[in-house]
Amino acid sequence: xxxxxxxxxxxxxxxxxxxxxxxxxxxxxxxxxxxxxxxxxxxxxxxxxxxxxxxxxxxxxxxxxxxxxxxxxxxxxxxxxxxxxxxxxxxxxxxxxxxxxxxxxxxxxxxxxxxxxxxxxxxxxxxxxxxxxxxxxxxxxxxxxxxxxxxxxxxxxxxxxxxxxxxxxxxxxxxxxxxxxxxxxxxxxxxxxxxxxxxxxxxxxxxxxxxxxxxxx
Numbered sequence: 226x227x228x229x230x231x232x233x234x235x236x237x238x239x240x241x242x243x244x245x246x247x248x249x250x251x252x253x254x255x256x257x258x259x260x261x262x263x264x265x266x267x268x269x270x271x272x273x274x275x276x277x278x279x280x281x282x283x284x285x286x287x288x289x290x291x292x293x294x295x296x297x298x299x300x301x302x303x304x305x306x307x308x309x310x311x312x313x314x315x316x317x318x319x320x321x322x323x324x325x326x327x328x329x330x331x332x333x334x335x336x337x338x339x340x341x342x343x344x345x346x347x348x349x350x351x352x353x354x355x356x357x358x359x360x361x362x363x364x365x366x367x368x369x370x371x372x373x374x375x376x377x378x379x380x381x382x383x384x385x386x387x388x389x390x391x392x393x394x395x396x397x398x399x400x401x402x403x404x405x406x407x408x409x410x411x412x413x414x415x416x417x418x419x420x421x422x423x424x425x426x427x428x429x430x431x432x433x434x435x436x437x438x439x440x441x442x
Contacts, residue, residue, distance in 0.1 A: 235307055238279040242303060245418035246278050246285060250300030250324065251425050255436045264334035264390070266293040267325045268400050270408040271317025271341075273304075274416055282306060286313050287411030288321035289404050293439060297432040298324050299407050299424070301415040308373075310361030316375065318344045319359070321408070323378040330381045330388050337391040340401060345391050351379050352386035403435045 267290050274285040283305045291297040302320060304313040318341045326335055339345065350357060356379055364373020372380065382389050394401035407428060414424045 235282060235305065238282055239303070239305060242279060242283075243418075245415050246301075246303050248300070248302045249414075249421070250298060251421070251428055252296070252298035252324070253425075253429055253432065255295040255297065255429070255432045264336045265329070266336045266338065267291070267296075267322070268338045268394070268404045269318065269321035269325055270339070270401070270404045271314060271319070271321050272405070272408040272412050273313050273317060274412050278303060279305070283309075284313055285412060285415045286317040286320075287408050287415070288317050288324060289407035289411060290321050290325035291400065291404055291407070291432060291435050291439075292325065295432070295436050296325070297407070297428065297435075299411040299414075299428050300324060301411045306361070308363045310359050310363070312343075312359045312361075315341065315343050315347070315359045316362060317408075319347070319375050319378060322348075323374055326378075326381070328381060330385050332388075334388045335390070337389065338394050338398075338401065339391060340394045340405070342393055345393055348382065348389065348391040351382040352389055354383055354386070356383070399438060400435055403431060403438070407431055 269290040270288065272287045277284050283303045285301060286304045287301045289299040304316060309316050318339060322337055329335060358375060362375060364375060410424060410427055413419060
């Protein structure tokens with residue numbers, strides 16, 4: 226556990242992050258091309274950059290999703306090891322699910338399609354009532370503070386376990402591959418300091434392709 230001086234150093238590193246390495250996201254809806262399905266289906270994806278940031282204490286991650294009714298999103302998040310834990314890829318995949326579903330789990334059945342078998346295993350554990358987190362994950366929260374992102378997702382699933390199902394994406398699934406491209410765009414946004422307007426247009430164009438493909442199924 227970091228001592229108070231180390232906590233202050235890590236907090237200073239996080240505060241000093243350049244804008245392009247900070248948490249940000251884009252969400253939209255291409256419903257004119259997609260069709261509503263029940264259950265609502267979300268393809269989700271998380272990605273991890275190859276090089277550390279923040280004096281080696283963090284790594285840039287990204288996430289993306291698209292749904293059967295045309296919702297989509299991408300985002301970037303700095304993953305600090307002291308609160309995000311030792312498996313940034315798993316955390317990024319789970320962040321994608323949180324941003325995709327939020328509190329929708331309380332209102333309607335949802336199917337998550339993910340490329341990560343670790344995500345499948347953990348979500349099923351949560352649906353059984355367990356509250357285990359990825360290794361080392363605290364989200365920076367302490368007693369009395371608001372819940373961390375994955376704690377919120379865990380709570381939503383445990384409240385309505387019958388409303389969530391999770392499946393492993395198949396090999397050569399074009400929608401899964403497209404969501405991977407969206408997630409990679411999130412990394413590029415942060416690594417190359419792209420303009421948010423440029424990223425927004427690129428994400429919408431990719432979502433158009435994916436929702437059109439979905440409709441042709």
